[in-house]
Amino acid sequence: MAKLKLQINGEETETEARETALLLDVLRDNLELTGTKRGCETSHCGACTVMLDGMAVHSCVVLAGRCEGKEITTVEGLSEGGELNDLQRQFLKHGGLQCGYCTPGMLMAATALLRRNPRPSLEEIKIGLDGNLCRCTGYTGIFDAIQACAQGK
């Protein structure tokens, strides 16, 4: 076992985990940050997407031991003062979710995309979300929400 010092959603956290523990397991099992979903566990579905130093990553293929000294952001870190942030509200408004299982990953992938490219075209949004699967919405509500957020509507 190894002691891990992680910076998550702006707070320093300490936990103990196996040396080769995955970030997904540490977030959910050690830290009870269960907003991050366990999906395929093989980096295909994107349900476990979080941001690592502002980049979208699939936490099922990230060693937690590598995250020390880096800023981790999970879906729990998006709300502002207990209120949903603009992107989250746009997901609600545009029907960007149904069962909700992909939603935390979608939000994190979209947040990372908007950081890298604040005014993405529809094509760029599709590429930004190419690692995130949704089986309910048909994606259009998600694309609309991200575009609305980018346009500040």
Added chain:
Amino acid sequence: MIERKLVRPESLAEALGQREQYQKDALPIAGGQSLLVLLRNKLIDPKILIDLERIGELRELRSVERKAGGMMIGAMNTIYNLMSSSEVRAAAPILSQAASKVGSTAIRNLGTIGGNLCHNEPGADLPPALLALNAVVELRSKKGTRKVALGEFFRDYFETVVAPDEILCNVEIPQLPAKASGVYLKHAISSEDLAIAGAAVVVVLDGEQAGKVQEVRIGLGGVAPVPFRAIKAESALRGAALTDAAIREAAEIASAEADPMTDPHGSADYRRKMVKVMVRRAISAAIEQSERNGNGEA
């Protein structure tokens, strides 16, 4: 159960020492985007992972630099770096193009050029482009350094010539002829999938004789145990007039050079047929690009 260990060397010398010490008990981990999936699926069971992330020499963006006569790309440069680096885009646009086709955004953010090559999964996107670029990889061990042409690097499905004490440190890309143009085309069911057939084509049109090709290189992925150059198809085109018939003939030859497998994404027969289509399209697209850039008329 013995707990798997993670060692995190700070320098290449330290990492090479650990490679020498642990041999087959250890595997180097680069971006981890493939390796951690293999671990999860219990397809590999190394006792130790040697994390290459802290080794600046392999990782820093400045190791992507134009050298006299080409580029040196440190093995830990991410796929995203290859896509977005203005230097790579200028010197080897076909590599940026292939990088943009790898997996998904999250995978491209962490996956590396060295990991992509060493994993050697059929249908990977970088190998065909790097083969068409005549890339050479630099392998280092405590005993020394050897350079291996990429065509000699891949041995079999998921196997390369990297020895248990070695680390792939750099990928060297010789400078392309001034008038070269290159295109990578991928056929896959979904954009984040591996290629059912991937074709990378670099052409250099003949400056003196209109309609002829001075040099053509065809790298193929997903259609044989290892990525390879379709050398018979290349020689059929070299010096030939670039008619539709000649391009179709070359694509036919490339298809015969393929040795594909059947898997859930496509049968061997289907893959062979797709080689023909992808090679034809890639050659035509590379010629068109060359003409657009004003590098002679086909």
